[in-house]
Amino acid sequence: MMLLFDRHGRYRRRLSPYLDGGLASREGEALEAHLAACQSCGRELEELRAVRAALRSLPEAPAPRSFRLTPAGVAVPASRPAPRPLSPANRGLRLAGAALATAFIVVLFVQSAGFVGPGGGDEATVTRRAGISEQQPDLPAGAAPATDAAEPGETEFEGQADEPPAATAPSVPEDAGGVPSEVSGLEQTPSPAPLFGGVAGEAPASPAAPPDEIMQDPAAEDREPAEDQPPAEAADETPTEDAALTALEDGDGGLSALTLTWILLAVLAGVALAGAAVLTIAERRRGT
């Protein structure tokens, strides 16, 4: 009895596919044999056929209007999707911050571990100048709207920063001019940061219009206190490239590599920041 019921159920499930001609010939023949013997399945098949016929008999309604698209209807999004938690600009700034933090860590590591001997005045100048140019990008990076983004980089760096001065200062007094200036530069970061963030938040135009100013102004401010300490070298206004060449001509392999690393990192950081700034501006424009 149970077996019979199961078989019956199996046939019932095949009624609809049978209606559509979707059964293999052997299955179809078996079902037809069952239908000949089973009244209830025969009735059910007719009812299903009627259901399908009724659905087919539903008239097709005319389109209530034309659905042609107009350029305006397509161009203006009906509803803007909610802003994503992390915008491309924020990601750019985050990236720049991370790149800067990494750069500082790498350079500090190289300086503290791989530094062989004092490179003299030239080296100090180059290092300090590179350090300064490194600071200017750091300024806006710390001020990035995504403050939490900058934090991991900063804390990481601070942890590292504690060691190198301790390691280098006693052995190489001359180099102290370079390293502490970076550290102080880092410590300064929080104070200009809100300023930049505030300006950026209130007047999108000001960071938008002169990206160059962003890069230069803080540098000018930072340079003066740094140059106050060694006035003699401050007067020597050789471009960074020249200094790098001079450093190269010294013939000290480790030294020139260090110098080049500084310059390269400064350039990279600058590019990353410029990109982030452009992204921020673009996004502000798009948003408003």
Added chain:
Amino acid sequence: LREYNDEAELVARGRKGDLDAFNRLVERYERPLFNLCLRMLGSSQPAEDATQEAFINAYRSLGSFRGGSFRAWLFRIGANACYDEIRRRRSRPAVSLDEPHGEEERLIDAPNPGPTLDEHVENVELAEVLRQALAQLPAEQRLAVILSDVQGLEHAEIAEAMGVALGTVKSRVSRGRARLRVILLSRGELLPSRLRQISEGSNDVAV
């Protein structure tokens, strides 16, 4: 096949931003797509909105069309617009699918001037019963039954439109019809006399 080629070209032009080319596709499919939405949602105004939304979405995502049946691709977008509307209704259950809808009558008598008054009244009644019965199906079964039995698509194209396997389509159509049968039986629509009427009335439509 010629129409298919023509369609591929219209799609290609639409993809490059040629709105006129895309609007030729709109003209070709607005009626079937509107009817799909109408049967899915049960009333005219939401169906109209879903149709418009579907065409806009289709135009914006033409780039993701990978060939095959454009109709199936478009129906899929239309079905998604309907699913969205159904979800919205669930979140504010004030609007019910079972609400009788005045517009339905107007929509039904328009293309069917042939039958006598009696038959006309019966057709309207049957259409209303079907509308309510369809509303009781799970959305996926409803979509499968509408595409298969109202729109007359092949199961393979339905599989494309629903993004599921052929076997899934077959089982959804089967279950949908089985459930409709039970609902119609409970309303006395499938009594033997009525059965004959339905099959006679649909002779001219069913092929």
